Amino acid sequence: MRNNLFLNRMKIYTRNGKIAYDEKFHRGVNIIRGNNSSGKSTITHFMFYALGGAFNDWVKEAKKCSYVIAEIEINGAILTLKREIKLNNFGKANKTEGMFIYWGELEFAEKESEGWQKFNFNTTDNKKSFSNVLFENLNLPIVKGDNNITFHQILRLLYLDQDSPTNSLFYYEEFDTTLTRETVADLLLGVYRQELYDKKQRKVEADKELEDIKREIKVIKRFIQNPFDLIPSNLTQRISEKEKEISEIENEIIRLKNEENKVRFTKNTKLDFEKLNEETIYQRKKVKNSEQRLKNSYYEIEDTEYFIQALKNKLKALNKSILTRDLLGNFPIQNCPECLSPIEPIESTNVCKLCKTDIDDSFGITQAKKIEQEIDFQIRESINLISIKKRQLLELEAELESDKLKLFHLQQKVNSSINDVKTVRQEKLDQLYVDKGFIEGEIIQLRTLYENAEVYQSLIKLQTELEQEVETLKYSIDKITIEQEKLKIEIKQDIEKEGTYLLNNDLKRQEDFYQAKEFHIDFRNNMAYISDKDAKYSASSSFYLKISARYSIFLASLSIDQMRYPRFIFCDNMEDKGIEKIRAENFQRILVEEAEKFETEKYQMIYTTSFIPDELNIEKYTVGDFYTEQNPSLKNV
Structure with a gap:
């Protein structure tokens, strides 16, 4: 089963209860456009925070907002997430604020006061964190012990921001370790095996x-x-x-x-x-x-x-019932079971092939996931009881x-x-x-x-x-x-092949790029390079090298089923570090062209830009207005 994460909708509320932002996002390519200083970056910061990122470096307009609420879809289950922005006496927010989770659509979540569950940022012996919930629904192994991986760490390889240095492959953190980066990469590349972790843990215990x-x-x-x-x-x-x-x-x-x-x-x-x-x-x-x-x-x-x-x-x-539902749901029915007459095929996936009634696949999956959480809670309680x-x-x-x-x-x-x-x-x-x-x-x-x-x-x-x-x-x-290392090499080769393609199709600004025959990503040391690790480039070319590396991981996940990468990426500013308009637009074209070789229903790409090519500036790709200083992204602040 391929991992998928989609952002369906995001709403931001001000401290006086007014709506500051409310936009729906679609599958495939989503482009947020606007001039500089119009609030595009602030929207991606809210996305990062809503999905579980540890962030508190808010601009003054964002500090006037009380909470963000996002409807997401994870492997067919629809969840609504809510995180509050609480400021202390010094005007600083808590970056590890907890998360409220509602099993269902945002529209229903806002109407119900009950049905929400509160999860903290960190896991305790008696209670799950929101990272545990997201990991379980994304079928990501929960890494425990000395290297406790949170969903924030996963987002560090899904989110491209402006503030991180261009030589930092991951979203930058001051206290970072090679073990954390390597574990996150192994998780998302699909080479991390829970069996190996369990055996290592058991060996430590057995010793x-x-x-x-x-x-x-x-x-x-x-x-x-x-x-x-x-x-x-x-x-x-x-x-x-x-x-x-x-x-x-x-x-x-x-x-x-x-x-x-x-x-x-x-x-x-x-x-x-x-x-x-x-x-x-x-x-x-x-x-x-x-x-x-x-x-x-x-x-x-x-x-x-x-x-x-x-x-x-x-x-x-x-x-097993969820997997059976997926299997039977994709089983082709060509003849009517009653009269054996041929059935005319229907393009829509949300309509029953027999009776033509509208169906909602997400409801059953969502309910199943909710029941799964309740059973897990009963198991934990019973284990505590047996200890007593x-x-x-x-x-x-x-x-x-x-x-x-x-x-x-x-x-x-x-x-x-x-x-x-x-x-x-x-x-x-x-x-x-x-x-x-x-x-x-x-x-x-x-x-x-x-x-x-x-x-x-x-x-x-x-x-x-x-x-x-x-x-x-x-x-x-x-x-x-040994098996894991072999698989990791194979997947990295596919990723680096995508990266080489993006570099080769750059405008002729950097000879090392358009003549590149190889490309390497070193997750452990937090860097991407062509052949020489110590090679130095201009700020704009260094930025181009970094985004090529990050998008190559995303593009490779669209063709490699065993990768646990959720086919979701969001990027703040395609023209960072003084990159030329024509060069930024060229990158967008080749990126969208590569992504659209795959079914748009199976991935989501969100990015912001001030320089959007004319052929991409259409409803199919864009989200919201073209933001300006007079029409910023955040309203009522």
Whole structure:
């Protein structure tokens, strides 16, 4: 599925509620015309901001506006975006202002107060950012970790502005990194694979888990130096032998008690015994209740896990339904299913081929995407809930162990409370109880050793599994990286071919351009060059080289399906840095000519200019009035 982003309409409101700007945009080429200082750049700044760009360098007219609202279409789903322009006491706006998103058309969004969702600029553990929403709908992998890519970073390769230096391929940022630029390029070129990212993340986690396990094994071996004490079967046998000894002692105690002629208690002793016995009975019930609560907690966690899996299956089914709709929607129907008569073809894609009724493909997709967001929210909430339940489970396990230990001590007190029983065999019974208590203590120690041995053996098994997993991951990462680099080279060759064509068709102003046999784009180092990275050109030629590079990426995306570039570009000023009028007009002609070799319904190109060729100055290409100082782009400010 090819990625597509379209700007359908944009409205800007003043702080007193009046409309400052309201224009609709069409598929294909959109040209915003006007004299210098008429507000063309301000419109592209608002586009950049509305789509999620981090921008706050507003001119005074823009500061009189309160918010911008834009209707966009992403892969068939229609969304309306709204961002406010809030100024602080120093008149400076917040460049990372959040975004309101409405699932539907702008016309309906403005009539509804409900249905809007607020998303912040940055992602948190509990809430998505608006970048997450846009990434998901554009089928862009969400890059997390040390290099968190926002939609602002994506726009840096979709937006051509006047303020960035001509030697900066990307929209300029003061704090920029080679890793960020390279990741954005890999995402948009389609060579970035989520599988590779996941495997790299998993390898980092597996390496850490392996180190932690090795550390735990080392600690256990330090405190349990006898290797036989780390074998569970050996400890089980020893515990069984001790339990057999206790059984023999208990049988002997019963025999001696049965032979006792008379057992007498003092009044105080009997009271102590009864009190301890009641406490023991209560504690035994408490242990039983704790065991039942623990069992219930296990069942609740298992049910929640089943529920999460069901939601994930539902999410997969929803995505498959969208793909099925696209497949069946493009299936040609040539004969009527009732009478088998030939059906006359219809040019319009918005009319049913059978009944001729108007259809709206975007509604179903939009609803599906909205449901997808809701299911994703339920999954996140369920995962948070299961984390809470697991913490509660640990607390219940600790509580149960504590109750069992208390019961054991109480039982010991009950046994020792019969210290005033007066029989001829008392001395032997007392010794038997001492022996029994000693052996019970040994059993407790052996059970502790057994638990540690079980943990130790589990850790040894897990260590082996992790070592195998790390080796497998390393192999897969190397393999995918090689494949990714190969694909990247192939795509870059197509891009550079487009760039060479744009340079070769420049007016004969720069010999290196119209005689160029090669052209290179270095995303990592933020530059484009012909053969010599250090070559210097005039300001106007440097500008021409930069826009050729940026538009070559856009043009290549129209023919390369695997590119994730959304077939959308917007540019501020085609005649920057003193470029001649005739040279700027020539570039526009060859650019439009190249773009129109493809279906206009599948891309959108927006740019501003003061020098528009006569053949392009028609309704098919233009948007809005020709702006002047007397008729600026922003009204009512």
